[in-house]
Amino acid sequence: MAAAPFDAKSLLLNSGNIAKLNRFGSPNVLSPVDEITSGLSSAFQLWLSEQSEHHDSNMHTDHADCRHPLFTETVEPSERDDLLVTVKLFPSDFDTAILKEAFTTAIQELNVAHLDNVILCFPFHSQTGSSLQSMKSLWKGLEDLQKRKLVTNLSVSDLDKPELEELYQSAELKPFLNQINVASCCVIPKVLSRSN
Numbered sequence: 609m610a611a612a613p614f615d616a617k618s619l620l621l622n623s624g625n626i627a628k629l630n631r632f633g634s635p636n637v638l639s640p641v642d643e644i645t646s647g648l649s650s651a652f653q654l655w656l657s658e659q660s661e662h663h664d665s666n667m668h669t670d671h672a673d674c675r676h677p678l679f680t681e682t683v684e685p686s687e688r689d690d691l692l693v694t695v696k697l698f699p700s701d702f703d704t705a706i707l708k709e710a711f712t713t714a715i716q717e718l719n720v721a722h723l724d725n726v727i728l729c730f731p732f733h734s735q736t737g738s739s740l741q742s743m744k745s746l747w748k749g750l751e752d753l754q755k756r757k758l759v760t761n762l763s764v765s766d767l768d769k770p771e772l773e774e775l776y777q778s779a780e781l782k783p784f785l786n787q788i789n790v791a792s793c794c795v796i797p798k799v800l801s802r803s804n
Contacts, residue, residue: 620672620673620674620675620713622651622675622679622680622717651674651675651679652674654678654679655674655675656674675717680717681718682717682718682719683718683719683720685719688720691724692724692725693718693720693723693724693725694723694724694725694726694727695711695714695718695723695725695726695727696726696727696728696729696765696787697710697711697714697726697727697728697729698729699728699730699731699746700731701731702730702731702739702742702743702745702746704745704746704748704749707728707746707749707750708749708752708753711723711726711753711758711759715758721758722757722758722759722760723758723759723760724759724760724761725759725760725761725762725763725784726750726753726759726761726762726763727763727764727765727785727787728746728747728750728762728763728764728765729764729765729766730743730746730764730765730767740771740774740775743771743774743775744774744775744778744779747762747775747778747779748780750762750781751779751780751781754781755781761784761785762781762783762784763783763784763785763786763787764783764785764786764787765786765787765788765789766786766787766788766789767786772786
């Protein structure tokens with residue numbers, strides 16, 4: 609049976625812990641785009657296949673909640689002190705409200721009061737003055753969350769040296785780390801790789 613056409617203005621989707629579920633092999637070989645695309649595609653396809661079994665007509669809704677129990681994992685309060693909880697956020701644009709909504713949804717889904725680290729993967733950008741200003745604005749949104757003690761460390765993903773320097777110089781609260789996709793930056797000796 610073919611999947612019913614789907615139409616929604618907003619979508620809530622949980623890809624789960626990609627590294628733990630290891631659905632895509634070693635998580636280190638995925639680019640940020642591939643990481644989010646693969647995780648979301650997998651979760652959405654599972655949800656959509658189950659929905660199409662129950663609906664003969666088109667699925668139209670303003671706000672689609674496509675979360676699936678298979679990808680939902682909460683942190684048990686008794687285990688929280690033993691865990692470092694990191695969330696990687698992939699906002700669709702440079703809108704601080706979207707970023708904060710994603711953060712709030714993440715802590716609610718995980719059932720935690722704060723995160724230990726947030727890694728921000730900036731929307732596609734180029735090194736223009738306007739995109740650097742947009743990056744700084746989005747970073748200020750994260751700084752607000754850290755000032756409110758909702759996150760301990762703020763990090764970024766895949767910034768090149770000029771972008772990282774620009775953000776670092778302008779940031780009140782400096783990035784804790786710059787997560788780099790090893791497939792795009794260097795060769796890992798076989799003895800150190802996970803596949804060995």
